[in-house]
Amino acid sequence: MDGISRRAFMRDTMATAGATLAGRAFLLEPEALAARSPRGVAPGDTIRFGIIGVGMQGSGLLRTAIRLPGVECVAACDLYDGRQQLAKEIVDKAIPTTRRYQELLENKDIDCLIAAVPDHWHKQIVVDACAAGKDIYCEKPMTHHVPEGFEMIAAEKKNNRIVQIGSQRRSSIIYAKAKELLDQGAVGNVCLVEGVMGRNDPCGAWQYTVPPDLSPETVDWETWLGAAPKRPFDKLRWTRWRCYQDYGEGIPGDLFVHLLTGIHYITGITGPPERARSGGGLFRWNDGRDVPDVMTTLYDYPKFCATLRVTLNTYTPEITRLMGDRGTIEIHGETVTLSPQDGLDRQPCAPGWPKKIKAEYAEHWHDEHESKPGTQTALESTTFYAPPGYDEDREHLWNFFESVRTRRPSVEDATFGNNTAIACHMANYSYFHKTTAVWDAAAKMIKG
Numbered sequence: 211m212d213g214i215s216r217r218a219f220m221r222d223t224m225a226t227a228g229a230t231l232a233g234r235a236f237l238l239e240p241e242a243l244a245a246r247s248p249r250g251v252a253p254g255d256t257i258r259f260g261i262i263g264v265g266m267q268g269s270g271l272l273r274t275a276i277r278l279p280g281v282e283c284v285a286a287c288d289l290y291d292g293r294q295q296l297a298k299e300i301v302d303k304a305i306p307t308t309r310r311y312q313e314l315l316e317n318k319d320i321d322c323l324i325a326a327v328p329d330h331w332h333k334q335i336v337v338d339a340c341a342a343g344k345d346i347y348c349e350k351p352m353t354h355h356v357p358e359g360f361e362m363i364a365a366e367k368k369n370n371r372i373v374q375i376g377s378q379r380r381s382s383i384i385y386a387k388a389k390e391l392l393d394q395g396a397v398g399n400v401c402l403v404e405g406v407m408g409r410n411d412p413c414g415a416w417q418y419t420v421p422p423d424l425s426p427e428t429v430d431w432e433t434w435l436g437a438a439p440k441r442p443f444d445k446l447r448w449t450r451w452r453c454y455q456d457y458g459e460g461i462p463g464d465l466f467v468h469l470l471t472g473i474h475y476i477t478g479i480t481g482p483p484e485r486a487r488s489g490g491g492l493f494r495w496n497d498g499r500d501v502p503d504v505m506t507t508l509y510d511y512p513k514f515c516a517t518l519r520v521t522l523n524t525y526t527p528e529i530t531r532l533m534g535d536r537g538t539i540e541i542h543g544e545t546v547t548l549s550p551q552d553g554l555d556r557q558p559c560a561p562g563w564p565k566k567i568k569a570e571y572a573e574h575w576h577d578e579h580e581s582k583p584g585t586q587t588a589l590e591s592t593t594f595y596a597p598p599g600y601d602e603d604r605e606h607l608w609n610f611f612e613s614v615r616t617r618r619p620s621v622e623d624a625t626f627g628n629n630t631a632i633a634c635h636m637a638n639y640s641y642f643h644k645t646t647a648v649w650d651a652a653a654k655m656i657k658g
């Protein structure tokens with residue numbers, strides 16, 4: 211608990227939460243990772259990894275991974291020279307660096323890979339890694355186009371590799387508790403799920419700062435383009451690639467994917483949604499991008515519908531809410547709150563009846579129903595908190611390395627990642643084609 215007592219933590223938390231928590235509160239315990247020390251991993255079990263892509267997300271993953279027990283970074287790849295230098299600074303030793311990720315595939319000292327590259331490169335790197343016998347952690351969303359996902363699944367299975375997609379909600383103890391509550395029937399039958407989040411700053415809208423030394427000499431632009439349309443060197447497209455459909459998926463691929471991963475995990479969804487209908491627009495960040503800065507999508511699943519709303523123009527906390535006929539489960543930051551409802555009438559629903567008939571009917575009605583006047587009790591909410599300093603990125607990476615070490619199945623394999631990615635593609639298809647996107651499972655394609 212980093213020197214903070216549970217009692218003090220709960221006292222301070224409840225004081226700031228105030229009257230919104232009219233119920234009980236519990237502190238969740240993290241998984242075994244937090245209790246492990248470096249001595250808990252035998253030297254022979256050390257996992258040696260290489261990283262492909264050391265940008266914003268990749269550098270964060272690298273910093274987290276090297277602090278895990280029994281894990282060592284032995285090589286890095288990036289097409290920009292500055293990020294090769296950054297990798298050495300983070301690892302704090304002169305690891306070999308290269309622009310060619312194929313060199314990492316050929317390196318016999320590397321057990322597995324972390325790939326944090328633009329979306330249009332995900333498929334090729336994962337397929338090549340699997341063919342080379344390397345397990346791989348690939349950032350979300352898994353794919354840039356729908357057909358790629360099935361190629362990646364085939365490569366994972368054919369080569370018996372561990373593939374883990376990098377949406378950390380899948381390893382979060384908060385989402386695990388929400389799933390446990392739902393599986394226990396705590397809120398009954400869930401018919402509607404909501405997911406919202408919002409940002410309100412240039413960085414959050416992907417207006418990343420261009421490195422001052424970026425040039426065709428310091429970055430391999432032609433290789434970076436890969437399968438994307440060829441065009442002259444463009445600093446903004448390289449730096450702010452999420453803003454362009456040639457390389458990324460905009461809001462669905464960057465942000466919907468987190469909400470969808472959590473929803474699929476909690477509800478046990480094993481396939482893409484049946485339909486998606488999107489709206490939105492580009493209302494603020496008119497900087498040449500070709501993706502919207504506001505998007506809302508309604509998804510139809512077999513047993514419930516889900517609405518996702520994300521904006522880059524107003525900050526709003528990330529919230530996922532599952533609504534059932536016996537209450538709600540709400541995930542808000544590092545908390546999950548169960549708010550039960552009994553869904554019962556307190557008296558006959560007969561407002562237009564004469565008094566005598568209503569009174570006579572009510573007498574018999576109360577004998578046949580659970581609820582009677584004066585018997586209603588307050589339904590207490592229960593909130594579960596992640597402990598101070600809890601890091602779901604750390605948990606997700608740890609799960610990957612443990613899968614590499616033990617060969618246990620990945621917590622977020624290519625099939626899971628593909629289902630989530632398809633949902634993202636459906637949102638974009640609906641928005642850009644101005645129609646309802648329908649998933650054709652037999653044809654493995656989106657239709658309008």
